[in-house]
Amino acid sequence: MGRKRHPLEDSDVDISVSPPKRSAAGLPSLSETLRHAVAYMGPSRAWKTLTAVNQKDGFDCMSCAWPDPPERKAAEFCENGAKAIGWEAEPLKIPRDFWADNSLSSLEHRSEYWLGQQGRLVEPVHKAAGSDHYVPISWDDAFEVVAGELNKLDNPDQATFYTSGRTSNEAAFLYQLFVRAFGTNNLPDCSNMCHESTGVAMGETIGVGKSAVTYTDFAAADLIIIMGQNPGTCHPRMLTALEEAKQAGAEIVAVNPLPEAGLINFRNPQRPSGLIGKGTDLADQFLQIRIAGDMALLQALSKRVLDAERASPGTVLDRTFIEEHCQGFVGFAAHLATLNEHDVLAATGLTSAEIDELAGRYLRAEKVIIAWAMGLTQHKKAVPTIKEIINLLLLRGNIGKPGAGPCPIRGHSNVQGDRTMGIWEKMPPRFLDALRREFGFDPPRHAGVDAVDSIRGMREERIKVLVALGGNLVHAMSDTGVAEAAVRRTRLSVQVSTKLNRSHVVVGEQALILPTLGRTEIDRQGSVEQFVTVEDTVCAVHRSSGPLEPIAPEVLSEVAIISNIAQAVLGIKVPVDWAGLGSDYDAIRDHISHVVPGFEDFNNRIREKDGFVLPHGPRDSRTFPTATGKAGFSVNDLETIAIPRGRLLLQTLRSHDQFNTTIYSLNDRYRGIKKGRMVLFVNPQDLAELGYADGEYVDVHSEADDGVDRVLPQLRLVSYPTARGCAAAYYPEANVLVPLDSTADESNTPASKSVIIRLEPAAAPVYGTAAGQRN
Numbered sequence: 008m009g010r011k012r013h014p015l016e017d018s019d020v021d022i023s024v025s026p027p028k029r030s031a032a033g034l035p036s037l038s039e040t041l042r043h044a045v046a047y048m049g050p051s052r053a054w055k056t057l058t059a060v061n062q063k064d065g066f067d068c069m070s071c072a073w074p075d076p077p078e079r080k081a082a083e084f085c086e087n088g089a090k091a092i093g094w095e096a097e098p099l100k101i102p103r104d105f106w107a108d109n110s111l112s113s114l115e116h117r118s119e120y121w122l123g124q125q126g127r128l129v130e131p132v133h134k135a136a137g138s139d140h141y142v143p144i145s146w147d148d149a150f151e152v153v154a155g156e157l158n159k160l161d162n163p164d165q166a167t168f169y170t171s172g173r174t175s176n177e178a179a180f181l182y183q184l185f186v187r188a189f190g191t192n193n194l195p196d197c198s199n200m201c202h203e204s205t206g207v208a209m210g211e212t213i214g215v216g217k218s219a220v221t222y223t224d225f226a227a228a229d230l231i232i233i234m235g236q237n238p239g240t241c242h243p244r245m246l247t248a249l250e251e252a253k254q255a256g257a258e259i260v261a262v263n264p265l266p267e268a269g270l271i272n273f274r275n276p277q278r279p280s281g282l283i284g285k286g287t288d289l290a291d292q293f294l295q296i297r298i299a300g301d302m303a304l305l306q307a308l309s310k311r312v313l314d315a316e317r318a319s320p321g322t323v324l325d326r327t328f329i330e331e332h333c334q335g336f337v338g339f340a341a342h343l344a345t346l347n348e349h350d351v352l353a354a355t356g357l358t359s360a361e362i363d364e365l366a367g368r369y370l371r372a373e374k375v376i377i378a379w380a381m382g383l384t385q386h387k388k389a390v391p392t393i394k395e396i397i398n399l400l401l402l403r404g405n406i407g408k409p410g411a412g413p414c415p416i417r418g419h420s421n422v423q424g425d426r427t428m429g430i431w432e433k434m435p436p437r438f439l440d441a442l443r444r445e446f447g448f449d450p451p452r453h454a455g456v457d458a459v460d461s462i463r464g465m466r467e468e469r470i471k472v473l474v475a476l477g478g479n480l481v482h483a484m485s486d487t488g489v490a491e492a493a494v495r496r497t498r499l500s501v502q503v504s505t506k507l508n509r510s511h512v513v514v515g516e517q518a519l520i521l522p523t524l525g526r527t528e529i530d531r532q533g534s535v536e537q538f539v540t541v542e543d544t545v546c547a548v549h550r551s552s553g554p555l556e557p558i559a560p561e562v563l564s565e566v567a568i569i570s571n572i573a574q575a576v577l578g579i580k581v582p583v584d585w586a587g588l589g590s591d592y593d594a595i596r597d598h599i600s601h602v603v604p605g606f607e608d609f610n611n612r613i614r615e616k617d618g619f620v621l622p623h624g625p626r627d628s629r630t631f632p633t634a635t636g637k638a639g640f641s642v643n644d645l646e647t648i649a650i651p652r653g654r655l656l657l658q659t660l661r662s663h664d665q666f667n668t669t670i671y672s673l674n675d676r677y678r679g680i681k682k683g684r685m686v687l688f689v690n691p692q693d694l695a696e697l698g699y700a701d702g703e704y705v706d707v708h709s710e711a712d713d714g715v716d717r718v719l720p721q722l723r724l725v726s727y728p729t730a731r732g733c734a735a736a737y738y739p740e741a742n743v744l745v746p747l748d749s750t751a752d753e754s755n756t757p758a759s760k761s762v763i764i765r766l767e768p769a770a771a772p773v774y775g776t777a778a779g780q781r782n
């Protein structure tokens with residue numbers, strides 16, 4: 008096999024920097040895909056997995072929530088999907104002596120990259136109180152440890168149950184059922200750090216927090232505006248949909264502080280012309296906005312639409328739609344009349360002409376999609392910003408018709424489905440009522456804690472047990488130092504995982520790792536092969552079943568683990584057949600069909616090859632399940648971030664070779680970075696004004712109201728064409744800079760894309776050499 012088994016610890020000593028790319032995918036992507044897949048899995052496993060991924064009878068790719076097209080190609084995956092599959096399906100196991108050889112205090116100094124390279128977890132391990140080592144433990148003993156600690160608590164709210172968005176619908180449903188039967192709504196999830204702002208904003212304005220656009224709408228749109236999203240890296244198959252839309256005549260506009268390669272040009276590796284030709288130019292207009300300037304831009308666009316209506320009454324707004332389906336228009340229009348163009352230009356860094364041009368495109372288009380991701384959701388004003396997307400769309404009836412609508416692009420492959428299944432700390436009473444009717448116990452009614460509040464609870468020792476179904480909470484969370492100290496204060500932390508990460512080495516007094524099957528593997532209960540289901544970002548539900556034999560016979564599925572924990576913790580306290588549900592996923596789906604709207608007759612409908620699309624009132628019939636039954640225009644006061652002189656606004660983002668906290672390699676091909684992640688991208692003029700040069704090393708300090716000096720030391724400066732006044736660094740490393748209390752209003756999502764920073768010359772010598780000597 009082509010991969011070194013234990014690559015050297017990353018040291019960032021050899022970072023090399025070249026100019027950013029102007030085009031995504033193409034031949035380099037195809038060769039990276041094959042190189043990566045074969046190096047990790049070998050040719051036969053690579054073939055087996057890659058021919059099954061995203062096929063109708065195969066498994067759902069775990070790399071993002073982008074939907075599958077109605078007609079599947081033979082190769083229905085992207086470069087980054089292949090990396091995710093290779094990472095999971097590599098036939099490398101953590102050996103038994105690993106736990107004796109590596110103390111927790113030594114593992115703590117290992118990077119996320121190194122931890123992820125050690126192979127699959129194949130046996131449950133336990134760290135006893137006071138011990139510095141994990142020791143293998145039997146499954147039954149592991150479940151008893153969990154039961155012992157949970158049943159010792161004074162009340163169920165002293166435990167919190169995190170979920171990451173790879174969990175299937177079946178596992179998610181069973182997990183929330185167990186947690187609520189145990190007696191708490193403490194069900195934080197990765198969505199709290201991701202699209203929570205979207206859920207709040209769309210829930211309040213149109214009554215549904217999910218995309219009102221389906222796959223086929225892309226090709227039917229006249230204009231697609233992509234805000235705060237990097238599809239070339241994070242949703243590469245979206246580029247195919249954009250290319251198809253473009254060929255069908257759509258215009259595409261990108262709004263981003265960075266000229267991301269995938270937004271500019273796409274060389275479709277599925278077509279010969281994409282491999283050797285020039286590719287398709289995607290963006291007709293690129294607005295290089297300042298970080299957090301989107302709310303001002305959206306308001307300025309709506310104002311221009313209203314001005315156009317005033318100039319030619321009756322020709323611009325969709326009056327019929329507004330009168331029949333909306334409320335709040337008059338107040339909204341009056342509020343925007345006071346919008347000050349100077350404030351808009353200062354906040355966005357754009358010119359009036361650029362905004363006029365985009366407004367012109369919006370006015371000419373009959374059908375408009377606005378898509379967005381983390382560039383919009385992770386700011387203090389994220390919720391009102393997304394509400395301004397809704398305002399702009401409502402003005403011309405761009406919702407509930409083909410080719411139009413708001414389109415949040417979700418991240419984790421089943422994060423949306425997990426929510427649908429009840430993974431949320433504040434599910435509405437109608438869901439809890441349905442649980443009670445179905446299962447005959449009364450679920451708790453008071454709201455639980457989200458991810459940030461879970462950390463606060465652990466920090467203050469109100470929460471004593473952390474159970475995590477997947478993910479890497481301590482490293483995905485903001486304020487790494489605070490998050491880690493908080494988890495260390497728990498009595499027990501439990502991780503249900505496929506591979507090692509930081510959350511396995513920064514743990515409570517006692518800790519458990521429970522190894523589980525991944526998407527690529529066959530899940531047998533008894534001798535019967537099970538399948539699971541997922542929901543993608545456009546509400547399509549379909550099956551997933553992996554083609555590979557499990558990495559080891561002892562490894563249990565997530566469903567089986569939850570079922571066993573529930574039996575150990577609850578026994579017969581509630582009338583739920585945990586064992587039966589753990590061994591027959593159809594039985595779980597039967598319950599889902601009674602509890603979750605849209606899943607009626609689930610078991611039959613899911614067996615129809617394509618699965619089904621969940622109902623969505625605004626999308627299907629312009630029915631808005633809000634308090635008033637109408638879509639709401641909202642009034643949002645423009646508030647911009649005051650950046651003191653000599654400071655920059657930092658966003659924390661993903662490289663091309665990572666999946667969240669999982670690092671595949673130290674390269675970021677499109678941005679020209681090789682062999683290192685400790686870089687800070689800054690505009691050349693800002694660098695000059697601050698008195699630094701490309702290649703110098705700095706310590707980055709964040710500045711927050713709490714006065715705490717948070718530092719990320721020794722970043723190599725990279726002169727980069729980002730918007731003025733803005734900087735970018737990689738997540739999760741840069742999470743040390745994001746204060747725990749810096750969150751979005753209303754959604755409590757960490758504001759990890761607007762951090763005020765100050766640069767200082769690197770205090771310590773850089774990796775043994777003087778700063779600036781190395782390029």
Ligand SMILES: Nc1nc2c(c(=O)[nH]1)N[C@H]1C(S)=C(S)[C@@H](COP(=O)(O)OP(=O)(O)OC[C@H]3O[C@@H](n4cnc5c(=O)[nH]c(N)nc54)[C@H](O)[C@@H]3O)O[C@H]1N2
Pocket residue numbers: 070071072087201234235236237238240241242262263264265267296297298299300301380381382383417418419658659660661662663665666667760
């Ligand atoms: N390969 C790969 N795929 C993934 C993931 C991964 O890590 N790797 N993660 C998955 C997950 S969980 C998610 S949520 C998604 C994330 O998908 P993205 O949201 O695309 O990921 P980020 O890297 O956070 O990129 C945010 C983008 O927003 C831009 N941006 C930052 N601040 C602003 C702003 O203020 N305004 C505007 N207009 N733009 C801004 C950045 O320049 C960047 O292009 O991807 C999913 N898919």
Ligand SMILES: Nc1nc2c(c(=O)[nH]1)N[C@H]1C(S)=C(S)[C@@H](COP(=O)(O)OP(=O)(O)OC[C@H]3O[C@@H](n4cnc5c(=O)[nH]c(N)nc54)[C@H](O)[C@@H]3O)O[C@H]1N2
Pocket residue numbers: 171172173174197198200201202381385418419476477478479480482483484485503504505506507508523524525526565659660661666667668669738739741742745759
């Ligand atoms: N600064 C900053 N912070 C951020 C973000 C940001 O843009 N900037 N983005 C935020 C976003 S959008 C998100 S979604 C969160 C991500 O937060 P998480 O979802 O908590 O983190 P991941 O890195 O996706 O979790 C990876 C781990 O999941 C486990 N795993 C993988 N596959 C499986 C499986 O099939 N089953 C189980 N049980 N476990 C599995 C592996 O052990 C792996 O190490 O981070 C957030 N944090």
Ligand SMILES: [Mo]
Pocket residue numbers: 197200201202417418419
């Ligand atoms: Mo995410």
